Amino acid sequence: MRSAFCAFHRDLTCKPVEVPEDAHAIDLVFQDAPGGQGFADDNGGLDYHIPVIGGRGQAPVLKVVHVAVEMAPIAKVGGMGDVVTALGRAVQDEGHSVEVLVPKYDVINYDQVEDLVQDGSFFFENCQVKVWKGKVEGLPTTFLEPENGHFWRGCIYGRNDDHVRFGFFCGAALEYLRVRNVRPDVIHAHDWQSAPACWGNRNGAGCVFTIHNLNYGADLIARAMAACDVATTVSPTYAREVSGSPAIAPHLSKMYGIRNGIDQDIWDPSADEFLPMQYGPENHKEGKAAARKELRRRLGLADVDVPIVSVVTRLVHQKGIHLIKHAAWRTLERGGQFVLLGSAPDGRVQGEFNALRDQLVRTYPERAGLWFAYDEPLSHLIYAASDMFLVPSIFEPCGLTQMVAMRYGTIPVVRKTGGLNDTVFDIDHDEERAAAAGLQPNGFSFESTDTAGMDYALNRALSAWYSDKDFWDELVARVMTQDWSWDDPAHGYIGLYYKSLKR
Template identity: 30%
Template sequence: MKKILFVTSEAHPLIKTGGLADVSGSLPKALAELAQDVRIIMPNYQALKLTGDVHNIFSLRVDNRQINILATQLPDSTIPVWLVDCPEFYNYPGNPYTDENGNPWPNNAERFALFCRIAVICALDKIGQNWWPDIVHCNDWQSGLVPALLSLEKHRPATVFTIHNLAYQGLFSASRMVTLNIPGQLWNPEGLEFHNMLSFIKGGLAFADCITTVSPTYAQEIQTAAFGYGLEGLLRYRKEALVGIINGIDTQQWNAETDGYIPQRYNADTLQDKVHNKTALQQRVGLPINGQVPLFGLISRLVEQKGIDMVLDCLPEMLTMPMQFVLLGSGDKTFEQRLQALAAANPDKIAVTLGYDEGLAHLIEAGADIFLMPSRFEPCGLNQMYSQRYGTIPLVRKTGGLADTVIDTSAASLADGTASGLVFNEANAGALLEAIKRSLLLYHLPEQWRQMQVNAMGKDFTWRHSAEEYLQVYAKLQP
């Protein structure tokens, strides 16, 4: 059994802005089910959705500030959660990283440097809990200073640093080194310095005993200039310590047999019942009820990374085909306006809902025939895995976790029972449109289509599989 301190800036269901929270809420639970002793540490934000008892287990002063370590549990689990309580830094409403206008909090460097320092104090068992972790597992830039600070300690736990999205690096002015009281020996090009900026993420990449990221393909991609954001050289240098492990998904929440959000539950043996969810979806978003035309679904942030511009370029030609398109998402205002204009002009073909709605998201996964994910890059991705569990065929670009979780449909993959989606290579509208046309041809071959659905629904995307891979990583590490 390993004792694991899981350091994260968010964890579902306590607080969530993205995929990091899903991982932080699920992986510790999966590790605990494999008999590991896991504790989570995160900041005590004002917006946390706390349900259980919260009590103070330790108080200390750091930089002349009173800090309390509070203890609670991850909801619906026995996982202990330690909350770093410093009202001056964390008692703000809403998002952990940005204000209501989407601007980063001006003191983010101070907020997360303090969080890292307290995590190190806890990792060295200086809070009187008589609990010394074997592994300190850090996640994304907000916890990047932890491996760097621990590297200066004589007796320390082993460190793992997981990259969820390398695009976010925690870059601050070099002058913050002094105000944050970061030891000077960490300030060099091999350490925290990045083009004369202070880089939090480099603390993890340069000093962690092992680096992981959220899919094997993304682990390769971030070693290239196209995906490395200037850190590809460091990642190539550390490639022996770099491992890609695909994220799991919550298979209780996303399960067509038990989903409370959808009107008709079904499984691989009762796929004929899926059409009732299609009808319900068409009704809900105001599209004509038609069980014969393929219904494309898309749930996404409306940003270039997700390939929304490519979808917009394809939609005029898609409108000439027998199909319908339903979209749920928000993001770039220009994309939002263009999508709304297309939907208003073509109400029998396109339905757009801006924002996010959990119930509608589940209904799209269950009711759509084809799910579009033409991402330019996608470290892991979740919706392509949700889609396969619901027998909704994902149409994806070959990148990151999409490449690792969707098997393209060909004569060979149909024959060997692995075909589970449609994959295209180039990040342009022409390649996407060709894949869309291919999906329409396959849709009208009922036997092949059903085989693809059955293959997809049989795939194992549970967290247990991912947790076992993390255990293999932990087992190789010696502090």
């Protein structure tokens, strides 16, 4: 044993901590009083992983295999696909080995897959499964293509037998690891679709299970919670919000909340090829002005000096569609312009928004632009051109759009739920909470799910834009410098990967 670290108490005395000779790190929880009394700081449940300086041991390089049914940009429906790719890249950048296993859908964007080749096959449940290898965004990616046609459906989700299809994929993924003698240290499974990978034969690997949205597949999530070594969800606030769920509560000691990040290579206004002018905090006024001019040209909006309030979202109940409709009218009533990019999978909801577009355009000509399709280049332009970005979700496990908006100097107006609460700190009410996170206030927020709450936040944002342009410019520069990358979240996940090996 050797004295490798000093623990500081409130009186600033230094005491040695004995650690094994081969230790490379120790996990600590700090307290402000001796004897286990007083306030405990456990780094939000993650503990503090402190390296042992001068120790003989070195942190082992990990081999992490993600089992996932989405992966951006090749097979993306929601935020899970972004997380799988961006987290994998961030962990790989820290020197660890990462591989992603995904189904070989017939709708994959193969233009985004590098060096795709077939690499033999194996049998699982009397079905031949072809193995394909390639790279996606620099990540080694293995595609499994069963001959039973489970993934030749012209879509990723939406079939009545999705649970059967994805259950087969998880079993095939574990069988692939076995027959190819791939021995990961950690298997990282994502949401209900990959839950069966947690209780299958992992051949001694640790298991981390991430819940992206508890609103779907609760029974499968409950089984995964029982079987995994460590569970996460995608923000600290969402972890607290779901802690009472029957799927989570019996296994709460396994649960950690780590906010998602954004890929700052993809979302970078200083190098964005979709913008008429690249910009950073130092020249945001010129860059955003150029983007506004181009967005107004594309959507047929008047080129006048008024604020642009935007929404980029799927039009589903979770996203607060009644509040989005209300915000459109409120923005226009207060002299602004309103832009929406998104579509509704429910035909009835889409019909309502088609009617809303017609009413807005008729009542306020050249002031509203609603585009009902996903358009990647247009989304970049909207983030850059807007002054305010609205996210009024009823619930939001993490949310990425508010962080992307800030990266582009657009001020978020959000409902305080899930990851929105962890990333947006109200200008008027959250100075202390922001300081505790090492930040300054960066947006406007509200709590209730009614239109009065929305009005409270949106009206304050619009009034600030109209009344104090110097303050607004300073706020824009501030939010652009805040770090919402994957760097810190990746370190949290790496700590949990090591933790999963101890169980």
